[in-house]
Structures are given as structure tokens and as C-alpha cells.
Amino acid sequence: xxxxxxxxxxxxxxxxxLAADANGEKTCGEAVDLFNGKSLExxxxxxxxxxxxxxxxxxxxxxxx
Numbered sequence: 001x002x003x004x005x006x007x008x009x010x011x012x013x014x015x016x017x018l019a020a021d022a023n024g025e026k027t028c029g030e031a032v033d034l035f036n037g038k039s040l041e042x043x044x045x046x047x048x049x050x051x052x053x054x055x056x057x058x059x060x061x062x063x064x065x
Contacts, residue, residue, distance in 0.1 A: 037063035 038060065045054045058065060 035065065 040054060040058060040060060043054070043058075045058065047057060
């Protein structure tokens, strides 16, 4: 009976690990580029004034926000 419980636990842990890897999730240590240095494409913003335009608050100049 102990062998059955142990085998089940190992199978579940293995299944979870394989499922996470199959989804293409990033592993620790991989760098993620948040800013391309050219534009604010793909960025979302949240400002106190909902009528404000992102371009009036944020800008990109010489690769810097």
C-alpha cells in the first residue's frame, strides 16, 4: 500500500512538471525585455486622469523612457 501512495505522488509531481514545461512558461533566470528602446508599443498605462493621453505623460527619447 505504501508503494502505491509513493508511486501516485511521484506521478503527480512529474505530470505537473511536464505540464508547466509544455505550456512554454519561462524558467527562472531568463531575461524578459520589457522595453524595446524605440516605442511604447504593447505598453498599457493607468493614470489618475482617464482622459490623459499616454504620449502627454510618457515619451521615448534616445532609447530612454
